[in-house]
Amino acid sequence: MHNLIPLFIVIPLASAFLVPVIGRLIKGFSKIITLTAFLCLLLLSLNYIFLSDFSPIIYKIGGWEPVENIPIAIYLVLDSFSIFMLCIINVMAFLSALYSVSYIEKYTGINNFYTLLCIMVAGLNGIVLTGDLFNLYVFLEITVIASYALVAFGTEKEELEASFKYQVLGGIATAMILFSIGLIYWYTKTLNIADISEILQTSEDHRLIEFSQLMLIAGFGLKAAIMPFHGWLPDAHSSAPSPISAMLSGVVIKAAGLYVLFRLFFNMYVISFDIGVLITAIGTLSMVVGVFLAIGQWDLKRLLAYHSISQMGYVILGVGMGMLILAKNGNKTLAALAIGGGLFHLVNHAVFKGLLFLNAGAIEYTLGTRDLKKMGGLYSKMPVTSVTSLSASLAISGIPPFNGFFSKLIIILAAVQARFYLLAVLAVVVSIITLASFMKFQRYAFFNTSAPKKVIKEVPLSMTAVMIFMAVLCLGLSLLILPDIRDSFLGPAVNVLLDTTNYSTVILGN
């Protein structure tokens, strides 16, 4: 069972390069192989989340055993936090690929699309699994280079410009991350995250390490589009094909940005109060400013993209508060509540923002426009899209019984209990403004009487099926609030972040 971990990288990579070879000869092969591969990954990750015994599984590539307790091999580490992220990635990847089956027909170069999608998923799985800092960088590059190409997939002027902007800013982020990794390697003489963690815990504070922390926050902040670094996101997410927007917004900014930030700052560095303040501050900033930027947008996908920035702010706020409490040696259950709220919102955001982007894609598919002013009256013409987007809108604005309500509630409760009253008030206010901007979306897209004159039909079955399934997930994920279910899915992932030094002792102990 433990030997199956590399399959998370092997399967998507193999299907990615089978597509251009065999897809040339057989029409439709690319769709079948991609769906099969993603289904395998989905089953594999579900298997791990349901059957895991919550102890990390360590896989040494090439079978190189540590010499005198110094790790030599590149490690793949599958702990509860990784499993949690793997599930999000592979569920979203499968749903996006299924949605693309009809959606992508209007583009040319379908084989290239599926190749790039597979490469992106391989990179994401690698980021989440790897226990080696440089390997992390390599997988990060695999992911973002595939997403540069996917953003530019339409090859119109707007898409190319967005992709160019993304590449320039992404390149700066990459340079900062690589520089920071170099500094860490210089200081600790190792690249294994667990090994680095052990060295940093015993060594005294050093300016170099603080500098590398700031570089990493800037670098991964750019990948996660946290507020001062968000410039590329609205363009890139709105001009990509819709299933890719759902992947970028639902998965890529989380796995390539937030996951790495949390993993490195909790499990590699020694937790410090200053960094906790910084992370919480930028989280709050992006939560508040993101929503104000969103409410004035008339381009549907741009509006959703700005909301991604704002909702990522919630996640960072929750986890950042947990970090502050941990750094002050505060109440551990309170820290667990805050971090749990953040991670809960992370999975919820993946589902409802993914669904909203797919809805936007469905509207664009039939109407050919993303401008809210040119829509209207779609409620009767496209009932499935309308109902699913209503449920996603309610979820993102935090209306019970949808999942967004519960995660926001936990974050706000944690903020109040930890006496961060200002943050709690801001979180409530932002949620209300979010509701306002999604009422605007619903009003102009679906319930407006001035309907466009085009003949409109509901989108094909593969698209509606995915949207319905995700709407059900929006409701179903609320169950994560129940203590029993929370303890078996969310709890272990939170514990990984909570026991900050446990990661290195477990990995080096094996």
Added chain:
Amino acid sequence: MSPIVKKVAQLMVGIIFMYGIYIIVHGHLTPGGGFAGGAVISGAFILLVLAFGSNVMNLKSREEGSSVVESVAILFFLLLAVLAFFIGTTIFFSNYLPKGNIGELISAGVIPLYNIAVGVEVAAALFTIFLALVIYKEEIST
């Protein structure tokens, strides 16, 4: 291009190609390896296209060929890595072939095979990129 350039290119290409192969197969013994050797090999192909030129249709078919070769090389690499999975050892990327004597050409187990796969992949990929740029320029000018 003039006959002088064509003749010199013809004479040089074989040597450059051989040198690329030399770097690839000695990857586990000397500096260099798959990537460096692959870049040299693609240089030989690029030199031929530059010296002799070609019409766009011909280049397009060549580009398709080289991109297929590229994918096949990656699949071969992946197959080598995954084979370790199934042959007894059950460890991804393990070196399952006999290691041989240090310093000999045929030694170090699977590493030379990986180098060859990487070399073919890099040569094909760089050549594909070059052809894509040439085709783009031709299409713009016509």
